[in-house]
Amino acid sequence: MVAISNETRAAAGIGAQLVTAVESVIGPAPNFVALHEPEFAGREWEYVKDCIDTGWVSSVGSYVDRIEMMLEELMQAKAVACVNGTAALHICYTLAGIAAGDEVLVPSLTFVATVNPIHYIGAIPHFVDSSPVTLGVDAGALKAYLDEIAELRGDRCFNRATNRPISALVVTHIFGHAADMDALVEVAGRWNIVVVEDAAEALGTSYKGRPAGSIGKIAALSFNGNKIVTTGGGGAIVTTDQVLAQRAKHLTTTAKLPHRWRFDHDEVAYNYRMPNLNAALGCAQLERLGDAIARKARLAEAYRAAIAPIEGVSFVDAPDFSQSNHWLNALTLDGATLEDRDVVLGLLNDANYMSRPIWTLCHRLPMNASSPSAPLPLATRLECEVINIPSSAQLSVLP
């Protein structure tokens, strides 16, 4: 027998209350309820079948043009479709001017795909702390940290300790809530640091009325199967800069020079094109994005109300400046340890409500062991406290 501490007992009590609260919102779960499932309730079958009927399944086709046009309207920016969100980030980082040997400020509290492409180009992630309000990069902590460790040499920002340039700040909009862009853009601007948005989770989210992903220099979207809109696998590069958008198209399409038959390529580039088959699925999904967001907002509101009476648990509301797409509903288990959190997660998953912790902090992953890091008191606490509960749009049972 393992002794059960008072803390563990308290966590078990909270877990039991959470199971009841989740059940009151989405109903009983005789079968496992996934965290986030795609929904194909529109013209998906028609468009995909059209690709097969016409033979246009691969890397060019009308649905690729169409999804880019739909994204441009939604994002109020140029959009280049590509194979996945990670590839989109790789191109964003390249076009933001990040070079091998540069340091890139990035939250430790983010999905690993935000960080990996920094390594692809031989740059070095430099981890920064996260805000309990937005879950994104904390602008106040970032400002104080840069005042302490950075200096301008000419117009470039350098890390005084490592003598490496700090060329970019990556901001992730987490679970659909926008990061505090104005404050972050201001801090980065003071240091001539380029801002890149990882908007993989934030399609349809806005920040003070502007689409998340249209505010920094360049941004990445993801259409993976678990995102609010899926193309199976896919992503996009988004920017208001026409020249960068053209460069993004060129770099994702093997740098081929347009010609009726010649194979001329003017630089080393990537085959990161989105296949037409995937774009077709995405066009049908995008047609229903507004409806999905409306239902997800209702689901979030129902969870918020059901969780409000539980002591020690808080619903992570969208900050005032953000109109959220409510991609994943998140809660904080206030003051929880990792063990407490896992007790709660065990109870929710045992009850068939798939729930999971926020990511393991990226600065602790082995490939980032030698990367510089700011102090991370807030991210370290959020890692223990934040969990996600089932969030598919189709779980919204209210009219």
Ligand SMILES: *Cc1c(COP(=O)(O)O)cnc(C)c1O
């Ligand atoms: C999903 C996701 C990505 C990567 O997208 P893929 O399409 O899976 O490559 C990047 N960053 C964040 C924050 C994500 O949630």
